[in-house]
Amino acid sequence: MNTQSAMNAYVKEIGGWVAAQLEACTRCGLCAAACHFYQVTENPEYAPVWKVEPLRKAYEQRFTVAGKLKLALGLETPVTDEDLKHWSTIVFEACTICNKCAMVCPMGIQLGPLIHDVRAGMAAAGLVPADLHAATAKQVEVGSPLGVTASTWAERMDWIAEEWEVDIPKDQKGVDTLVVFTSIELMKFPDNIAAVAKIMKRAGEKWTISSKGREVVNFGYFEADEALTKMFMARVFDAAKELGVKRIVISECGHAYDAFRWTAANIMDVPIGVEVTHIIRVIYDFWKAGRISLKKGSYDDGTITFHDSCKIQRRGGHIKEPREILKWLAPNAFKEMSPAREQSICCGGGGGVISIKEADPLRFAVFGLKVDQMKAIGAKSVCMVCSNCRLQFTEGVAYHKADVQVRGLTDMVSKVLE
Amino acid sequence: MDWTTILRFFRGPFFVVSLLIFIGGMTYRLVRVLLLGWSRDRVKSRGSKAMGVLKSYAKGVLVLPFIPWVKRTFGNNALTYLAGGLFHLSLLTVVVFGTPHMLVWKSLLGFGWPTLPFPVIDWLSAVGIIALVLLLINRLTHPVLKLITRAPLWLNWILVFLPFVTGYAMTHHLCLRYEVFFSLHMIAVDLLLIWIPFGRISHFLFYFFSRTIHGAQAGKRAVNP
Numbered sequence: 001m002n003t004q005s006a007m008n009a010y011v012k013e014i015g016g017w018v019a020a021q022l023e024a025c026t027r028c029g030l031c032a033a034a035c036h037f038y039q040v041t042e043n044p045e046y047a048p049v050w051k052v053e054p055l056r057k058a059y060e061q062r063f064t065v066a067g068k069l070k071l072a073l074g075l076e077t078p079v080t081d082e083d084l085k086h087w088s089t090i091v092f093e094a095c096t097i098c099n100k101c102a103m104v105c106p107m108g109i110q111l112g113p114l115i116h117d118v119r120a121g122m123a124a125a126g127l128v129p130a131d132l133h134a135a136t137a138k139q140v141e142v143g144s145p146l147g148v149t150a151s152t153w154a155e156r157m158d159w160i161a162e163e164w165e166v167d168i169p170k171d172q173k174g175v176d177t178l179v180v181f182t183s184i185e186l187m188k189f190p191d192n193i194a195a196v197a198k199i200m201k202r203a204g205e206k207w208t209i210s211s212k213g214r215e216v217v218n219f220g221y222f223e224a225d226e227a228l229t230k231m232f233m234a235r236v237f238d239a240a241k242e243l244g245v246k247r248i249v250i251s252e253c254g255h256a257y258d259a260f261r262w263t264a265a266n267i268m269d270v271p272i273g274v275e276v277t278h279i280i281r282v283i284y285d286f287w288k289a290g291r292i293s294l295k296k297g298s299y300d301d302g303t304i305t306f307h308d309s310c311k312i313q314r315r316g317g318h319i320k321e322p323r324e325i326l327k328w329l330a331p332n333a334f335k336e337m338s339p340a341r342e343q344s345i346c347c348g349g350g351g352g353v354i355s356i357k358e359a360d361p362l363r364f365a366v367f368g369l370k371v372d373q374m375k376a377i378g379a380k381s382v383c384m385v386c387s388n389c390r391l392q393f394t395e396g397v398a399y400h401k402a403d404v405q406v407r408g409l410t411d412m413v414s415k416v417l418e
Numbered sequence: 419m420d421w422t423t424i425l426r427f428f429r430g431p432f433f434v435v436s437l438l439i440f441i442g443g444m445t446y447r448l449v450r451v452l453l454l455g456w457s458r459d460r461v462k463s464r465g466s467k468a469m470g471v472l473k474s475y476a477k478g479v480l481v482l483p484f485i486p487w488v489k490r491t492f493g494n495n496a497l498t499y500l501a502g503g504l505f506h507l508s509l510l511t512v513v514v515f516g517t518p519h520m521l522v523w524k525s526l527l528g529f530g531w532p533t534l535p536f537p538v539i540d541w542l543s544a545v546g547i548i549a550l551v552l553l554l555i556n557r558l559t560h561p562v563l564k565l566i567t568r569a570p571l572w573l574n575w576i577l578v579f580l581p582f583v584t585g586y587a588m589t590h591h592l593c594l595r596y597e598v599f600f601s602l603h604m605i606a607v608d609l610l611l612i613w614i615p616f617g618r619i620s621h622f623l624f625y626f627f628s629r630t631i632h633g634a635q636a637g638k639r640a641v642n643p
Binding site for chain 1: 456462465619631
């Protein structure tokens with residue numbers, strides 16, 4: 001029963017794009033050592049190639065002569081309910097869809113998106129880990145995976161405005177920019193929301209937040225449930241249409257950025273003429289256009305480094321912007337981790353992993369790689385532009401008792417406006 | 419039946435049949451994938467897809483260990499990298515620039531090209547054989563490779579290994595008569611050709627899909643592939 005739903009989902013996902021890449025795999029195993037989960041645990045089942053196994057089986061057994069032959073000869077077994085249950089923990093708890101594996105694959109196979117497709121089968125079969133699914137259900141019912149209701153959201157925004165003495169325009173029609181925040185920022189990093197408000201005001205940008213499109217996080221996209229992915233994005237797109245904004249600014253959530261910027265147009269109708277961009281790009285443009293000016297060298301004491309988020313840097317493309325800003329703010333103290341940029345090691349909390357309690361030991365173990373990277377360059381502080389990474393860093397640094405301060409780049413920028 | 423007759427059969431009609439199965443099978447595989455449907459990418463690009471694809475192929479070729487992005491992967495998988503790379507170098511050079519092989523191409527295509535001296539080809543074949551043995555040992559012992567390797571992959575290895583050793587033995591006149599090894603070499607090559615459309619050696623074709631996809635994905639996001 002489960003298997004049938006999953007298989008149907010896989011058959012739906014499999015077009016030429018998926019098939020050509022599954023066919024290209026030589027099973028060389030190079031992807032294993034690129035995976036932070038494999039590196040830390042050396043569990044062969046965490047090799048990215050193995051994570052794609054259910055999709056490969058579905059493809060071969062349904063679409064290829066060789067696959068049908070192997071099945072008939074008993075060289076391979078069909079996917080069973082037990083298999084799916086087993087792979088569900090692998091693809092949800094030991095993968096952040098960070099796509100680092102694609103960077104080392106000699107064939108260039110996009111393993112991240114393929115593992116996302118494997119998750120789609122799990123979602124169809126109802127085999128999403130309970131914690132993740134509970135958060136998704138909350139986002140369906142209440143509008144936020146953390147269970148932030150409309151009234152709590154409004155109260156909290158008012159509190160931030162008051163506490164940090166900033167203006168946070170709500171549901172303003174006819175402005176240019178709609179900024180959509182995450183519940184993580186709202187509940188755990190309110191400084192980030194205040195920072196954005198401060199920067200917007202200084203730049204003279206006409207902007208608003210929306211009570212209708214108030215959550216940027218997309219738990220449907222974590223689950224790879226396309227219907228839910230669309231439902232959550234539609235809330236924001238509808239709000240943008242109603243308010244008549246020219247652009248939607250995605251705040252600090254990597255998966256959300258991936259969904260809105262790189263996926264939405266291919267799976268649903270998106271409002272025409274509305275640009276989707278990330279907050280770091282907006283800040284960078286303000287700075288370059290002279291709409292804000294930043295005090296040079298204001299963070300030049302103690303080595304500071306930048307963490308590249310998988311969905312905002314490697315798969316988002318905003319690699320240059322934070323670096324130029326950091327080289328201005330900390331010309332001597334800014335130091336790169338190795339590897340960085342496109343080759344960066346993921347924090348270990350993305351892709352919904354951080355919301356699954358059972359995955360805690362794994363994600364903390366994986367974070368050890370980041371600690372090593374930071375220690376190697378003697379970093380006193382680290383900053384980033386993803387609140388999900390920031391949460392993982394905050395918890396990870398505490399867990400590993402590493403003496404590194406974790407900061408949001410947006411918050412840093414807001415504190416040194418001239 | 420003597421070895422000359424056997425040889426004539428396996429380098430003659432059976433070779434042609436094998437070649438046709440190879441070409442037909444691969445064409446089927448290609449068409450099958452193409453017909454599965456390709457949806458248009460409606461997402462607005464930040465960078466150039468074409469530039470990404472160009473860089474993707476450049477990166478695919480520049481695999482020398484001292485290149486920054488290769489270093490780490492190389493460090494983690496030195497054996498797979500070296501043996502895998504040398505095997506491909508050996509295979510392609512011997513099959514394209516070995517004089518007897520060029521003559522086969524000439525008979526099929528109608529034109530030939532300059533070839534490399536025998537000692538070069540000879541040493542490269544030896545390198546290929548050693549690389550294959552190392553890769554086999556790696557596949558037998560590495561926990562990930564053990565997990566993902568099933569019967570067809572072992573068959574791949576055997577069917578690639580046999581043409582190498584029989585070819586090598588034949589040029590060195592080892593133990594048996596020339597015609598014997600030549601026949602065995604042709605049988606091995608024929609079997610390999612027949613097998614390719616059924617297994618993962620077909621990656622030489624789908625490589626161009628995945629590398630292009632990788633480049634386009636990076637290019638549209640304005641990052642390096």
